[in-house]
Amino acid sequence: MKRVTRYLYHNGLSLSFGLFLVLALIGQALAGHSDFNDRVVSAGGTPIGLLDYVTSSDFAVDVAENWQSEFLQFFLYILLTVWLIQLGSPESKHPDEVGLESDEQQLVGRHARRDSPAWARAGGWRTGLFSWSLGLVMATFFVLSWLAQSIAGHSAFNSEQLGQLQDPVSYGEYVISADFWNRTLQNWQSEFLAVGSMAVFSVYLRQRGSPESKPVGSPHATTDTSG
């Protein structure tokens, strides 16, 4: 296999999703621009160009509200699966493995292997930080995305208020407003449904060959195996 082909083959999952993201964002920009102008025109305003739309707070808040809920979903799933189990789910641990597990099980400190990451072996704050790095990064991106949603949403909301000759609201008023929480919760509910469905469906249903599923012939009661 050629070097480039091998690179694409070995990184297909992350490269594919990166490509899907770019294509979906372009699609969102085009559809969102058209929808925005429809509303502007029907309200008697002047349509704006695509560049003006993708640099507007209307576009930014729509992107940010979806980002925050995705990062929240993964942060919660990563963290809650440390302590909560779902018997029969390939995503869940066994009941006797609940919690942070021993250093031996986690290959840290003196239990680290020769090829373990350096910070797993280092001990002290470095091993502590590295042990939580995946959850911490997801949590950080969630908080920043939610912050971006609130800032862009505040700006978009006030543009609409001014367009309707109504008073703008302060940032503090916006983050307790119905608009902010409607945008937030409509995204959260869909993420919770998807994750809950995955945890339950994967107990009884199979996808042959997927590491997200148990092997087809694995019993429903079997927890923590992927095929």
Add this chain to the structure above:
Amino acid sequence: MQGGRNMMSRGILIAYLVLVVGGLTYMIIIGLTS
């Protein structure tokens, strides 16, 4: 995963981080300036 480590790409990790951090910065700046 024998031989897998060499093919694991830090380039893609960095690209994703740049995308997310850049995207968030972009959205915050737009929100603050528009």
